[in-house]
Amino acid sequence: MSPQLEGIESLQGTYLFDLERSAKALRLNRFLHDLVIPEKRALFKANPEAAFEQARLTEEERKMVRDLDWRALIRYGASFFTLEKLGRVSGVSNPAMVAHMRGETLEEFLKTRNVPGAR
Amino acid sequence: MARVIGGIGTSHVPTIGLAFDRKKQDDPDWTPLFKGYEPVARWLADKKPDVLVFFYNDHATTFFFDHYPTFALGVSAQFPTADEGMGERPVPPIKGHPGLARHMAHSLVNDEFDISVFQELPIDHGCNSPLTMLWPDAVAAGQWPGALVPIEVNVLQHPVPTPLRCYKLGQAVRRAVESYPGDLKVVVVGTGGLSHQMNGERAGFNNTEWDMQFLDLIERDPCTLTAMRLADYARLGGTEGAEVIMWLAMRGALSDGVKKIHQSYYLPMTTAMAVALFEEPAAATRPAKQGVAA
Numbered sequence: 004m005s006p007q008l009e010g011i012e013s014l015q016g017t018y019l020f021d022l023e024r025s026a027k028a029l030r031l032n033r034f035l036h037d038l039v040i041p042e043k044r045a046l047f048k049a050n051p052e053a054a055f056e057q058a059r060l061t062e063e064e065r066k067m068v069r070d071l072d073w074r075a076l077i078r079y080g081a082s083f084f085t086l087e088k089l090g091r092v093s094g095v096s097n098p099a100m101v102a103h104m105r106g107e108t109l110e111e112f113l114k115t116r117n118v119p120g121a122r
Numbered sequence: 123m124a125r126v127i128g129g130i131g132t133s134h135v136p137t138i139g140l141a142f143d144r145k146k147q148d149d150p151d152w153t154p155l156f157k158g159y160e161p162v163a164r165w166l167a168d169k170k171p172d173v174l175v176f177f178y179n180d181h182a183t184t185f186f187f188d189h190y191p192t193f194a195l196g197v198s199a200q201f202p203t204a205d206e207g208m209g210e211r212p213v214p215p216i217k218g219h220p221g222l223a224r225h226m227a228h229s230l231v232n233d234e235f236d237i238s239v240f241q242e243l244p245i246d247h248g249c250n251s252p253l254t255m256l257w258p259d260a261v262a263a264g265q266w267p268g269a270l271v272p273i274e275v276n277v278l279q280h281p282v283p284t285p286l287r288c289y290k291l292g293q294a295v296r297r298a299v300e301s302y303p304g305d306l307k308v309v310v311v312g313t314g315g316l317s318h319q320m321n322g323e324r325a326g327f328n329n330t331e332w333d334m335q336f337l338d339l340i341e342r343d344p345c346t347l348t349a350m351r352l353a354d355y356a357r358l359g360g361t362e363g364a365e366v367i368m369w370l371a372m373r374g375a376l377s378d379g380v381k382k383i384h385q386s387y388y389l390p391m392t393t394a395m396a397v398a399l400f401e402e403p404a405a406a407t408r409p410a411k412q413g414v415a416a
Contacts, residue, residue: 007351008353016325038207077321090207091207098391
């Protein structure tokens with residue numbers, strides 16, 4: 004590991020996106036990234052199972068995407084920034100994604116914020 | 123000769139652009155954000171820079187992990203607005219400055235910064251989110267009042283460049299600008315931060331105390347910041363907050379004598395939103411006014 008990152012493993016609840024995670028989840032991240040392409044996005048909205056098939060996602064990957072299981076997706080190796088595309092396409096806000104990763108409801112999470120209405 | 127007249131550090135959270143698009147200026151939840159940018163927009167309207175050199179990161183929108191550049195310089199005359207999953211944001215396409223950008227490519231490579239280049243690729247909220255705050259009249263006018271030279275930095279996929287390397291990139295950018303024969307006024311912009319984390323159970327982490335230290339050190343002691351490691355940035359400001367190394371690139375392009383003449387800080391939700399304005403001594407036409415608000 005890079006000397007720049009020594010000690011980072013002591014940060015609890017942190018999944019640093021590095022080359023290992025990137026390699027493991029390349030296919031999943033490509034699927035998520037491709038939601039920026041209007042045709043791919045339209046297919047996913049109209050027929051998610053066909054979009055999963057086209058991207059050759061594994062059953063484990065399909066289930067996490069189907070369930071919008073942000074916490075599991077991050078743990079698996081998705082980049083937050085490709086997940087952001089899925090969030091926008093699915094109508095889920097970043098605060099809702101963050102709350103889910105923390106294991107809180109959106110309402111619980113908003114109570115911890117300075118300006119809960121700023122969404 | 124082209125010259126650097128100042129610098130801007132700014133967050134680039136997508137909600138900054140969204141608040142602008144939804145015209146939230148008078149919404150009390152958003153007013154502090156807009157007020158914080160007003161002095162910066164006024165300074166830009168007053169100084170009328172020809173070019174903003176913009177250190178930003180792509181959010182796996184245009185570049186993907188099959189080839190994610192560490193540093194990439196945009197050299198075309200225009201850059202479309204990226205579709206990030208909801209269609210394009212309603213902002214004018216970014217105007218480039220091919221003359222300066224091509225010169226910078228030569229200068230950087232000869233300065234042993236082997237930067238990659240791109241042309242006509244879409245640019246995402248990494249640039250356009252703060253840009254509507256800096257140049258708020260551009261959307262109504264249908265065009266930006268100046269050109270951009272975008273410099274993309276990998277802050278997404280580790281290994282990312284070290285804080286010191288980003289600072290040195292800024293220094294090389296200043297040499298590149300100052301060796302350009304055209305008479306241009308240039309402002310360097312570093313984007314990202316401040317504290318936030320967007321992954322794992324630690325998502326939602328913030329640290330205002332560290333953010334305030336960072337805003338102080340970036341002006342008067344950037345070497346303390348370049349000596350810190352990425353793990354320190356992640357611990358203090360969150361893994362995504364470590365993207366403030368792009369502010370170090372901006373700071374590297376400024377002189378030792380630069381003065382911070384304004385800063386604003388607002389933390390409504392998950393990401394600390396900050397903007398800071400730096401003016402080069404030669405560019406100051408009136409006494410620097412302190413506008414520091416926390």
